[in-house]
Amino acid sequence: MIGKEEFKQVILGYDPGKSFRIDLQLFAKPEDEGRTEDPTIYKERKAREEGKVARSQEMVSGFVLLAAFIAIWLLGDYFIGTSKELITSTINNMDMPFTPGNLGHYLENAVWNLFKISGPILLITVVVAFLANVVQVGFMFSPKAMKVDFKKVSFTANKMFSKIFFSKQTAMNLVKSVFKIGVVVLVTYIIVNWKKEIILNTINMEVYTSFSTLANISFYIG
Known part of the structure; x- marks a missing residue:
């Protein structure tokens, strides 16, 4: 019958007279060595929930700018006519007495005319910006991305x-x-x-x- 020390020497190759070394690289993660692996479905879903997706903001800006110019070109007659109405209304109301009631009526007409001019462009650009993001990353709503993390500040x-x-x-x-x-x-x-x-x-x-x-x-x- 062999003893405990003999068992270590025969089975485990352990020698008390020599130092015992452990290669720590055996416990290293692939990321520590510069190696990466493809993300799992869980990691991709978690990244989407946090709003961490790859998208090009320049692409969105380009489409929005192009859509705005096309809208101005197609709706040019409408914008010119509405602008003419705004200018004409402003000139005709220059002799209006300056009272709180008249001022409110004048501002109401001015705001409404400005909305008629800028409203179509704003609506078109918002829709195009939404579609440009959907084309890149798909439809995604991420409440976590809107949370403020003060740890990163x-x-x-x-x-x-x-x-x-x-x-x-x-x-x-x-x-x-x-x-x-x-x-x-x-x-x-x-x-x-x-x-x-x-x-x-x-x-x-x-x-x-x-x-x-x-x-x-x-x-x-x-």
């Missing part, structure tokens, strides 16, 4: 300053914004220089024709 001035002004994301957003502004300025300059004679001639046109001409030029810029 840093009230340290140095951290806030470095995160706002010296982060990689801030630098990339700045480069993209400067590039987009440069493209818009360049396109605007080219089109205005191309249509400058027509723009200068609008002073001799009727109000309706002048508005229509400027709207068409704005659509070219868009």
Whole structure:
């Protein structure tokens, strides 16, 4: 019959005279070594519940801007007519006595006319923005994404300053914004220089024709 020490030496290969080493890499996670695995269905569902999905905000902004310009082009006559009504109403009411009752009536008409001008564009852009997000990530409602997590908010001035002004994301957003502004300025300059004679001639046109001409030029810029 062998003893306890002999059993360790024969079965486990244990030698009291030598050091016993354990390779800690055997207990390491795949993520610690730079290896990743495909997310499970549970992880994907949890990420969607928290609103952590990949989507392009530039794509949404592009579609919204394009939809707004198309709406202005298609509804140009309506906008011009409504704007004409607003201007005419404002001029006709300039001699109105300044009383609380008349002021309320005047403001009510002005707000209503402004809503008639901007309402269709706002409605179209909201619908297009919603559809652009749905196309990218599908229909998703995430109340968790609207919760404010104060643990992620840093009230340290140095951290806030470095995160706002010296982060990689801030630098990339700045480069993209400067590039987009440069493209818009360049396109605007080219089109205005191309249509400058027509723009200068609008002073001799009727109000309706002048508005229509400027709207068409704005659509070219868009």
